[in-house]
Amino acid sequence: MRDDIEKKNKLDWVSFSISGGILILFVLASVWDDQLTGQWINESFNFSVKYFGAYWQVLLLATFVIGLILAFSKYGKVRLGNLVKPENDNYRWISMILCTLLAGGGVFWAAAEPMYHFITTPPLFSGMEAGSMEAAFPAMAQSFLHWGFLAWAILGTLATIVLMYAHYNKGYPLKPRTLLYPLFGEKIFHKSVVGTIADIVSIVSVAAGTIGPVGFLGLQVGYGLQEIFGIPDTYFTQSLIIIFLVVIASISAATGIERGIQLLSRINVGFVVVLMVAMLILGPTLFIIDLFIGSQGFYIQNFLTMSLYRVDQGWLGYWTIFFWGWFIGYGPMMAIFISRISRGRTIRELIIAVSIIAPIVSNFWFTVVGGSGIFYEMQNGGSVSTALNENGMPAAVMAIMNQIPLGFLLSVGFLIVTIIFVATTTDSMSYTVAVTLSGTDEPNRFIRVFWALMFGVVAVCLLAIGEGSITALQNFIVVTAVPVSLLLLPALWDAPKIAAKMAREQKIVEKK
Template sequence: MPSNACQIADSNNTSLNSDSSRFEAKLVPILTIGFISLFIFAALADMSSFTALIQTSFESAANTFGYSWQILMLVNFLIALAIAFSPLGKKVMGTVKKPTIGTFRWLAMIMCTLLAGGGVFWSAAEPIYHFITPPPIFEGVVGSTQQAVDPALGQAFLHWGFLAWAVLGTLATIVLMYAHHEHGVKLRPRALLFPIFGKKLEDHWLGSVIDACSIIAVAAGTIGPIGFLASQLGYSLELLTGLENNVQSQLMILAVVVSIYSISAASGMDKGLQWLSRLNVIGAFGLLLAMLFLGPTKFILTEFGSAFGDYIHHFGELSLANDKPSWNVWWTWFFWGWFIGFAPMMAIFIARISEGRSIRGLVLAVAIGAPIVTNFWFAVLGGTGIFLELQTPGVISGPLNDGGLPAVLLASLSNLPLSGILLPAFLVLTTTFVVTTGDSMAYSIAMVVSGDNEPDSKHRLFWAITMGVVAAVLLLAGNGGLNALQSFIVITAVPVSILIAFTLISGPIAAYRMTCATKQVAV
């Protein structure tokens, strides 16, 4: 073939590849925004039918994949520990020898992003639920008695402990650090498959589908808490100030929350997010000390030690408990679906801020240190409510039955000294936790969609506002909209769980290859 013909052929191929690349780049936002729009339209068109469909799909997904998720979560944790304590754990990830972000700020950003407002409300409410009605695995334990304290806290420790944290930031983060820093692959969910498939998915439509599924899952997991925060704060403010808790007041609260985290998202990771995270950790630590000194200190410390010991002793049994699937659907499988759905985007966020950390340091901080701190937090807030209920039956369970989840925290705090200070302080803390999550997830979504580690402020702002707008629409549609979104989180976890399952293989491969590459350079 003449040389000019070859040049024409090469030119045509380049043009085709360029067109394909441009289409692929647009496919992720098209799929994501299109699906979110379809979800809103369906919710507004016929809420009752839509909710029924979501509910049926939710139960089907949980019953079909729930036990597999239990195995996935446990194996993920064990493999992460094995890598961390092997010689591979010494490997420092990234292109720098020292961390680019200080340890305190690093831990603060990670903890605040995961805990969010749910960690505050669930830490007070979940132990009380299990205390009143012990989980099926604790057969023979009588609810609302001293005998039920350790099982109640132990079950809550499982749901917010080692397995939950490990899936969010260990193997998946290791894979992303390897793919991005060793091979220049963009920080996107599809990169979790890089050690197995190489760069084949970088410009492939399947890679876009993987990214879109992960974005939709984390958007659902973030929008839900944002919307519920507005309704919970509305309920709380009505009790504290008499301000009527209606849609209008909830929308006003939502507008304030979205404005705060949108401004923070627009300012960038090095400013707003780090500042919010430090504020959250300092505030949480101060309130934790206040709860300890003003509450039943001896009871909390004693029961934390006892319950945590039982949790460790029965760790495997609790992790794989499947005695009553109908219970697991609404508890363990729901939480596992939520955390798995968050995992790819959370791992991207952690990878973005963890350059210069060793594999061992990452795993010990995320999968060991953070869960222990979280469990102690649950013991303080949840343990206080249990103690009050033991002393005066009905003082916590009554408000729980009447007002639901938000009522537990309010009832617990109102029975402590200085409740006039503690109540508003915890409401502010809950708000800043949710704000931090909205900020960090908007940043992560913008990273994936733009393919840029430093996404433009317009991209970050767009996703921050979009999540707030969706929450507002679902609030206007009624509680069924937010409840449907909460159930939808578990449905989105199905495809994402398949992606996370690959990290059980790609994680060790990535750790091994990073370590081998370092040795070759040294030689």
């Protein structure tokens, strides 16, 4: 039966055609009337935020809490992936995990988001004076919330446990629809409308979430090259940047996880460490350390209140719910990717790496970059915020670098890190789309490269229409997150059941 399922799922032409068709339709609609398309996306975005925002906040919190309970219970010893020893060493494994969420925008958001919250205090802490030292801690803590424990947990913890058991222990395809296997049984794999919809919305969602950063990369690096080297920031320059990125991602995709993705991830983590250490030494060292410790404490102290805040709906939609929708949209595909690289790991190792280690590392990265910006803004009001408000996120990064010794070299380093980060995400997400369409964790090389190229081509086309089209597509991931969030819900109870069953099979607990 399972062999029959795998044969039938060698290439899912229905999901391939519909998901690819939706992306092409989006481009055509933007060409026809980009304002009308943007209006439709915004209305759908507002609907999603209004009626699903509270559910998403509870979903992310529940995923994080249940994951921690599993990790530190007797079930934490359960080994996943039907292997007794991990395939990848700790550095390679954590490097590949880290280069996922941060690549989605963490480089430029690390400079921009803390500054936004510093100059305009989040509504939950509106009693604090914006721009003061007192406001620095909630500014960083709010950024930690958006890119920290909850965001990482939804990307690859409970859903990963379900997928790894179904695929490596039961032999079912590694697809988003497999998350529904415990609920629907094997019929989810046999010409199932629900299963097909689950795969399609997951592909479209992750495509929107990947194409957006690819398009913005062209804008951001184009601005950076103009500021550093005087190269004109034109559509031609932006397109060349995206083409260069896609070539790197395509080569990496063609060589597979064992070579390309591992190599890019290790290189990028090395670059990030060098940048962090350099900024820490050359920048306001003691201020950054104090801000990280204090903000981490502030974040933990106000964790539940910040996670479940529901008063200012407009602010929530613009910030927290937008990020939650973005990360939920990535959820199934990230779970597939993390499943593929985590064979032989225990549940405890998985949860600690994804839900604790990765968030703390990203929080420190945000503090080094964003904290430096806050320090220089306090020293000289407007030195960072003016550039941010007038020219956006890449300007904020450059404004910070200009105030640090050896800022020129650090700016170049940031551009390199950004390109490799987004290339890694493009590579890994094209891999997961190929896995979804084939049902195997060793998908056809042509399909992997095709989707990497598809991401780049769509981004270049949307840039030709206008920056607003990229923004509309970025918002579209929040719309697609509505059905995807329903797909992730069953993992809340299925993962603990599977953990208990595997604990009995592995004789970690006694059979009843």
